[in-house]
Structures are given as structure tokens and as C-alpha cells.
Amino acid sequence: MNGWTGRILRVDLTNGTSCYEEIPQPLLEEYLGGRGLGVRLMRDYFRLDPFDPAMPLIFAVGPLCGTSAPTAARLSVVSRSPLTGTIYDCSAGGRFAWRLKAAGLDVLFITGKSATPVSLSVGPERVEILPAEQLWGSDIPATVASLKHLGSIAAIGPAGENGVLFANIMMGEGNSVGRGGLGAVMGAKGLKAVVVNGGGRPGIADPVRFDKARADVMRLFNASPVIFGALGIAQFGTPVLVDLMAQRRMAPTQNFRKTFFKHSGNYSGPAIKEACDARKDGCYGCPIQCKKSMPDGTPLPEYETVSHFGALNNIDSLAAILRSNTICNDLGLDTITAAATLSAWGEIRGRFPSAGELPGLLEDMALRRGPGQLLALGSRRMTEELGRPELSMSVKSLELPAYDPRGAYGMALAYCTSSRGGCHLRAYPISHEILRKPVPTDRFSFSGKARIITIAEDTNAAVDSLVACKFSFFGASLEEYAELLSATTGIGYSPQRLKEIGKRIVLTERFYNCCNAFSRKDDILPERFFGESGSSGDGIEILPIDRQRFEEELDKYYRIRGLNPDGCFDDAGFLDKQP
Numbered sequence: 001m002n003g004w005t006g007r008i009l010r011v012d013l014t015n016g017t018s019c020y021e022e023i024p025q026p027l028l029e030e031y032l033g034g035r036g037l038g039v040r041l042m043r044d045y046f047r048l049d050p051f052d053p054a055m056p057l058i059f060a061v062g063p064l065c066g067t068s069a070p071t072a073a074r075l076s077v078v079s080r081s082p083l084t085g086t087i088y089d090c091s092a093g094g095r096f097a098w099r100l101k102a103a104g105l106d107v108l109f110i111t112g113k114s115a116t117p118v119s120l121s122v123g124p125e126r127v128e129i130l131p132a133e134q135l136w137g138s139d140i141p142a143t144v145a146s147l148k149h150l151g152s153i154a155a156i157g158p159a160g161e162n163g164v165l166f167a168n169i170m171m172g173e174g175n176s177v178g179r180g181g182l183g184a185v186m187g188a189k190g191l192k193a194v195v196v197n198g199g200g201r202p203g204i205a206d207p208v209r210f211d212k213a214r215a216d217v218m219r220l221f222n223a224s225p226v227i228f229g230a231l232g233i234a235q236f237g238t239p240v241l242v243d244l245m246a247q248r249r250m251a252p253t254q255n256f257r258k259t260f261f262k263h264s265g266n267y268s269g270p271a272i273k274e275a276c277d278a279r280k281d282g283c284y285g286c287p288i289q290c291k292k293s294m295p296d297g298t299p300l301p302e303y304e305t306v307s308h309f310g311a312l313n314n315i316d317s318l319a320a321i322l323r324s325n326t327i328c329n330d331l332g333l334d335t336i337t338a339a340a341t342l343s344a345w346g347e348i349r350g351r352f353p354s355a356g357e358l359p360g361l362l363e364d365m366a367l368r369r370g371p372g373q374l375l376a377l378g379s380r381r382m383t384e385e386l387g388r389p390e391l392s393m394s395v396k397s398l399e400l401p402a403y404d405p406r407g408a409y410g411m412a413l414a415y416c417t418s419s420r421g422g423c424h425l426r427a428y429p430i431s432h433e434i435l436r437k438p439v440p441t442d443r444f445s446f447s448g449k450a451r452i453i454t455i456a457e458d459t460n461a462a463v464d465s466l467v468a469c470k471f472s473f474f475g476a477s478l479e480e481y482a483e484l485l486s487a488t489t490g491i492g493y494s495p496q497r498l499k500e501i502g503k504r505i506v507l508t509e510r511f512y513n514c515c516n517a518f519s520r521k522d523d524i525l526p527e528r529f530f531g532e533s534g535s536s537g538d539g540i541e542i543l544p545i546d547r548q549r550f551e552e553e554l555d556k557y558y559r560i561r562g563l564n565p566d567g568c569f570d571d572a573g574f575l576d577k578q579p
Contacts, residue, residue: 053111073093156187167334462502
């Protein structure tokens with residue numbers, strides 16, 4: 001077998017047992033790996049409570065992982081989110097994914113709950129469940145320092161141990177399995193860390209064809225102004241978007257009451273590079289190196305983090321934003337939900353947190369002490385507890401990222417149709433609506449967006465299952481990655497076949513969610529976006545979203561997907577017809 005190893009390791013923490021199984025070839029061919037394979041393996045478990053010991057925590061790599069395919073040293077972690085209740089996957093890059101594949105695995109499937117804290121160590125033909133009482137309570141840096149001699153690490157911090165509903169799983173190199181609270185799922189299992197190591201490499205069916213396909217991808221990367229241009233993400237990282245969002249008048253400010261923050265230049269990509277002497281960093285083996293770090297290796301924040309700890313909370317201090325990012329990484333908190341929850345809390349109180357208050361509040365969240373007991377629930381539950389549910393800027397309980405939907409109507413629709421909740425990465429219409437020059441005017445129109453979002457969701461589901469980075473597709477396309485996949489596996493894949501696989505994955509996720517009582521009522525933005533204007537200026541008018549046009553386009557999306565008007569399935573046997 002080329003590309004895949006064809007093996008899954010199942011670990012039951014309740015009984016302290018493990019076993020290897022073969023993955024049927026048809027599942028690999030039709031779900032690829034990563035998100036798709038993980039979602040397929042959830043078929044018998046998706047109705048369980050996220051904290052049920054039988055709920056799986058699935059680490060899955062893709063068929064290109066372990067090869068030199070650009071941006072493919074990634075994995076997806078799949079389970080059910082305690083924050084949203086939806087089926088959930090998160091992607092992360094780094095050596096952990098590469099070493100999991102090198103250990104001879106496509107999937108690590110963890111169930112059960114240990115009676116005492118443990119770590120899991122996995123190598124080729126070797127599985128050890130190690131006591132971890134001495135690590136319980138440790139932050140991420142201390143945990144990584146203690147275990148790094150064993151291999152690459154995925155660990156939780158105090159936030160995951162304490163069941164914070166938006167706790168991350170952090171990789172030893174600083175990458176995060178962020179959003180949705182999968183760190184809390186890991187903590188509920190009594191699992192402090194997973195360590196993997198191995199030295200194997202997957203076979204490639206046609207090395208000559210593979211090398212040509214790789215060269216084509218790199219040529220397109222090098223030609224992309226978004227990737228390697230003078231103001232591209234390779235140069236400044238994702239905070240390069242700060243100035244662009246200010247220009248587009250769609251930077252979420254003061255809990256989305258406004259869409260422009262006059263001090264955002266304090267934490268733009270160029271400002272961070274100058275102030276922090278930022279160096280290029282990134283996922284293992286990635287040629288883009290979009291992440292940035294301090295000279296001492298401390299990771300610098302991404303765009304969502306700087307914007308939400310900045311404009312969303314009315315804070316202009318770069319130092320405070322940097323400190324908040326480090327605290328979240330060390331304690332295992334998702335920066336987007338943490339910042340958005342603080343912002344909603346600030347609006348309820350009539351005062352946003354000051355720069356000086358942020359460190360203490362974040363620590364309170366992770367430790368669930370004082371106000372952190374309430375903040376640890378995320379914005380939707382917190383605002384409900386305080387009697388102001390309308391101030392949670394979330395969809396399906398997932399807080400919106402740093403693109404105001406009033407400034408990009410495709411994004412508005414994508415937030416609502418996303419299986420995860422308020423997520424920009426499912427359809428990722430950024431290149432179409434935000435990055436084009438001149439400034440696109442159709443970003444303020446719903447016309448055609450249902451079809452655009454449908455195609456984009458299918459495409460990105462395939463990308464997440466390969467598993468490749470979405471930034472690759474600012475240069476390359478599914479055509480080049482289908483060629484890489486075909487050369488690797490020896491199986492013919494076309495862009496259209498990959499889109500069909502993506503469609504199957506998207507519909508499976510929606511079926512799971514519908515079975516768990518999600519429907520049209522959950523595919524909706526907060527009322528603020530339909531009733532309040534954003535910050536107009538510079539010749540750009542940010543109006544409330546037309547609810548009728550939104551609903552009409554949502555209807556079109558449902559029809560394209562073959563769903564009923566409630567956004568669900570008339571065919572109860574949908575899963576029985578899938579591989």
C-alpha cells in the first residue's frame with residue numbers, strides 16, 4: 001500500500017488496553033484521511049455526550065503525510081465538541097503528524113477514561129500508558145519539557161484538565177488543535193499527553209510523477225502574491241490581514257458593535273515584525289513558514305488572536321496582546337473564544353477588560369476560579385446565565401472569528417452553514433471576497449453565494465482530509481494536489497473526484513448534527529448583524545444584513561445540498577448509502 005499505512009491503533013484508557021486493526025481499503029480511498037476518515041469513524045459514536053468515556057478522540061493523518069508534498073505534515077483531531085455539541089474536527093501541523101505516520105499509523109483512536117492521570121506513548125509496534133499524576137496541573141511548556149525525550153507531543157494544559165469548554169490540545173512546537181474544546185474531551189479522559197515517535201516513511205507509487213507534481217505546486221506558490229509577495233503571509237504571517245480588514249471596514253470591534261478600530265495599526269503584521277524582531281517559523285517541512293516567532297522561539301499571535309484581543313476588546317496595546325497569546329498557549333485556551341467571551345462579558349458589564357486585567361482573567365478561565373468559573377463556559381452559556389444571550393456573537397455556540405459578516409456576505413452565509421459552528425475555515429471565502437484587487441463589490445451581495453459556498457465547503461473538506469493547509473490554495477489548486485495524491489497512492493484522483501469525496505464528508509457531518517437536533521434554527525447569525533450597521537467610512541458603507549435575502553440564499557443552499565427547508569434530511573437512511 002502506498003501513501004496510507006492502512007492501520008489504526010485503538011486505545012481504551014478505561015481498561016488500559018490497545019490493539020492494532022487494518023482499515024478497509026475502500027474507506028481510505030473514499031474518505032482519504034484526516035477530517036474525512038475521522039468523521040467516518042465517528043459513525044457509531046456521534047450521538048454520545050462529548051464527555052462520555054466511550055466518546056472517541058481521533059487523531060488522523062492523510063495519505064500525503066510523511067512525503068515531501070508541500071504543507072502535508074498535518075493531522076486532524078475529530079470528536080464531538082463540548083462547546084457546540086456539533087461533530088468537530090481541528091487541523092494542526094507539526095512534527096507530531098509526521099511522527100504518527102512514521103509510527104506506521106493512519107489513525108490513533110482513543111476511548112475510555114483513566115482512573116488516574118496518564119500519558120500515552122506510541123511508537124512502531126509499541127504502546128505504553130504512563131502515569132502522569134506528576135504532570136497534572138502543569139502548563140504546556142513544563143509538560144513538553146518533561147516528555148520531549150520520548151518524541152513529539154500533543155498535550156493539554158490546566159484548561160483541558162479543568163474542563164474549560166474551549167480548551168485546546170497543544171502541539172509541542174506551538175501549534176494548536178484549537179476551537180471547539182477538544183482539549184476538554186482529552187482532559188475528561190484523564191489523558192495529559194500523547195507522545196509519538198517513529199522512523200518509517202510511506203511508499204510513493206510513482207516518484208517521477210510525484211516530483212513533477214511537487215515542482216508544479218512550488219512554482220505556483222512562488223508566483224502567488226498572497227503567499228510569497230512583498231506583503232504576503234510568508235513575510236508577515238496572518239497578521240498581514242489586520243490592515244486589509246481595516247481597509248475593508250470589517251474588523252470586529254467592541255464585541256462586533258463596530259467594524260473599524262483606529263488603533264489596529266499597533267498590532268499589524270509590519271508592526272509586529274518591527275517590534276518583536278519576528279523570525280519566520282511554521283509547521284514541520286512547510287515551505288511557506290507563515291507562523292512567526294520571537295528570537296527566543298516564543299510563538300507570535302495569528303491574525304484572529306491579535307484582532308480579538310485588540311479591537312474586539314477595545315485594547316490597543318501590542319504588549320498586552322502578546323502576553324495574552326502566550327498565556328493562552330501555555331494554559332491551553334482557544335484564543336478566539338477566550339477573547340470573544342471576554343468581549344461579550346465586557347459589553348454586559350459596560351466596560352471592556354483593560355490590558356492589565358487580561359492575564360488574570362485568562363488564568364481565572366483556565367483554573368475556573370472567581371469570574372473564570374462563568375467565563376470558562378464560553379460566550380453563549382455565559383450570556384445566557386447573565387440574562388443577555390443576544391450579546392454572544394456566535395453561531396451554534398462557536399464564537400465568530402475576526403471577519404465581520406456585514407462586510408462579506410459569502411462569509412455571513414458560510415458561518416451559518418458550517419458544520420462546526422461560526423467558523424471561517426469551512427468554506428473559507430476569503431480569497432473571493434476579501435483578497436482580490438480591486439476591492440470586490442459583490443462582497444455586499446448574496447447573489448450566487450449559495451453555490452459558491454457549497455463548492456468551497458466540498459473543496460475544503462477534501463483539503464482537510466488530504467490533510468493539507470488551506471494557505472496552499474492561495475497558489476495551487478485541487479488539480480495539483482489530485483496529481484500529488486495520484487502519484488503517491490497509484491490510484492487515479494481528479495479534482496472532481498476529490499470534490500465528490502468532500503461533498504460526502506460535508507453531508508455526513510450535517511446528518512450527524514441533524515440527528516443531534518441541529519436544524520435551520522441553528523443556521524443563523526446573531527440579531528446584531530441584521531439590525532445594526534457597522535462602521536462606515538472611506539467610501540464604504542457597512543449596512544445591516546438584509547434578513548430576507550439571507551434567508552433566500554440559505555434556502556438555495558439547502559436545495560443545492562438536497563436538504564429539506566429545515567436544513568435536514570428527508571432520507572433517514574442516508575448513512576446506509578455511504579461507503
